[in-house]
Amino acid sequence: MAGRPRSIDRDKVLDAAEGIVVESGAAGLSFEALARAAGITKSGVQYCFGTKENLIRAMIERWGNGFEAEVTAHAGADQSPRAIIRGHLAASRDSDEAEHSRSAAMMTALLQSPDQVASTRIWYTQRLAGLDMENEADRKAALAFLAGEGAFLLKAFGLIDLTQAQWAALFSDMLALAGEGKDKAPL
Amino acid sequence: MAGRPRSIDRDKVLDAAEGIVVESGAAGLSFEALARAAGITKSGVQYCFGTKENLIRAMIERWGNGFEAEVTAHAGADQSPRAIIRGHLAASRDSDEAEHSRSAAMMTALLQSPDQVASTRIWYTQRLAGLDMENEADRKAALAFLAGEGAFLLKAFGLIDLTQAQWAALFSDMLALAGEGKDKAPL
DNA sequence: GCTATATAAATACGATCGTATTGAAATGGA
DNA sequence: TCCATTTCAATACGATCGTATTTATATAGC
Numbered sequence: 001m002a003g004r005p006r007s008i009d010r011d012k013v014l015d016a017a018e019g020i021v022v023e024s025g026a027a028g029l030s031f032e033a034l035a036r037a038a039g040i041t042k043s044g045v046q047y048c049f050g051t052k053e054n055l056i057r058a059m060i061e062r063w064g065n066g067f068e069a070e071v072t073a074h075a076g077a078d079q080s081p082r083a084i085i086r087g088h089l090a091a092s093r094d095s096d097e098a099e100h101s102r103s104a105a106m107m108t109a110l111l112q113s114p115d116q117v118a119s120t121r122i123w124y125t126q127r128l129a130g131l132d133m134e135n136e137a138d139r140k141a142a143l144a145f146l147a148g149e150g151a152f153l154l155k156a157f158g159l160i161d162l163t164q165a166q167w168a169a170l171f172s173d174m175l176a177l178a179g180e181g182k183d184k185a186p187l
Numbered sequence: 188m189a190g191r192p193r194s195i196d197r198d199k200v201l202d203a204a205e206g207i208v209v210e211s212g213a214a215g216l217s218f219e220a221l222a223r224a225a226g227i228t229k230s231g232v233q234y235c236f237g238t239k240e241n242l243i244r245a246m247i248e249r250w251g252n253g254f255e256a257e258v259t260a261h262a263g264a265d266q267s268p269r270a271i272i273r274g275h276l277a278a279s280r281d282s283d284e285a286e287h288s289r290s291a292a293m294m295t296a297l298l299q300s301p302d303q304v305a306s307t308r309i310w311y312t313q314r315l316a317g318l319d320m321e322n323e324a325d326r327k328a329a330l331a332f333l334a335g336e337g338a339f340l341l342k343a344f345g346l347i348d349l350t351q352a353q354w355a356a357l358f359s360d361m362l363a364l365a366g367e368g369k370d371k372a373p374l
Numbered sequence: 375g376c377t378a379t380a381t382a383a384a385t386a387c388g389a390t391c392g393t394a395t396t397g398a399a400a401t402g403g404a
Numbered sequence: 405t406c407c408a409t410t411t412c413a414a415t416a417c418g419a420t421c422g423t424a425t426t427t428a429t430a431t432a433g434c
Contacts, residue, residue, distance in 0.1 A: 003380020
């Protein structure tokens with residue numbers, strides 16, 4: 001019933017895949033290059049992930065889950081929409097260079113095929129879904145969220161270069177804008 | 188000295204290229220697919236742009252110039268850093284769906300090769316270069332700029348979906364944050 | 375120890391990639 | 405008219421793509 005024990009570490013392969021996208025761009029991610037980077041054979045990659053689309057899906061899922069865990073951790077007990085957004089901002093604020101590279105890699109991989117976008121759209125939409133855009137405080141939170149994502153994406157893509165102090169100051173402003181300190185939304 | 192008159196409209200080819208990236212993602216952009224979409228031959232594409240890298244460079248350049256023109260137009264006479272940022276925000280605010288698709292296509296194409304990123308980094312850096320992050324008003328302008336880019340990118344990538352009213356309200360807030368009305372930075 | 379099964383490697387295959395080369399068509403000048 | 409030149413099409417080429425198929429290896433149950 002049980003066959004040969006698995007010798008390929010899926011996570012390590014996904015790490016290698018991220019590394020490839022970080023260094024060579026999404027276009028450089030191929031089964032062959034991935035196999036070489038992960039120290040296994042092309043067939044091993046195929047066996048683990050089947051198709052390339054599955055591979056990319058696995059990359060994005062793992063990344064999304066990891067970030068989501070950090071967000072909820074930062075959000076703490078209060079899981080209201082605004083608190084989640086502050087958690088998201090705090091998670092972005094605390095992310096280091098490696099995390100930025102990873103995120104950029106995931107984004108580029110994500111944008112490869114429009115099909116992949118749809119599932120991620122839901123993830124983003126839910127962030128903003130709980131906010132009432134008619135309410136000024138909520139709109140400020142949305143603005144802060146967008147600023148955080150803008151900073152995060154541009155930084156991840158390597159399009160802006162901010163010092164650690166500037167980064168911290170900006171996210172401090174964003175958190176303030178998102179209502180840090182005054183937790184309750186006025187409804 | 189003068190040969191066969193040109194029959195290929197470079198701009199139309201670039202339009203087709205954008206269309207391909209919009210519909211099929213950056214991975215779908217090939218000389219062959221582009222030739223088919225533009226109604227010319229693969230060789231024609233090669234003759235016009237030489238290499239694929241040149242093609243992408245041309246796409247990005249055209250896009251950058253077009254957007255830059257709108258920014259300066261929106262900024263008007265005042266070309267101070269904050270005014271430029273407000274011009275940028277206004278240009279983003281007024282961009283329609285087609286413009287979003289185009290921008291998304293450019294971004295995805297841009298992220299294909301890390302080499303392309305470098306030249307664009309300068310473009311973004313200059314936007315923030317004139318701002319003094321120690322100054323609160325300037326930092327607010329930076330935050331507004333990042334929020335605008337975040338909204339723009341997420342919208343372009345199809346990751347968020349905002350009504351026109353929400354879009355307008357958010358950018359109105361951003362422009363206010365960037366100091367609309369009080370043009371002079373306190374130095 | 376044989377077999378079934380899970381895992382991974384080996385190999386092969388058609389398709390498509392980007393580009394190089396060659397040839398044809400259309401212009402201006404001599 | 406003949407040639408030089410520009411512009412594009414036709415064709416070909418090696419490389420690499422993703423995947424299918426086949427083969428080898430290591431475990432568990434009988």
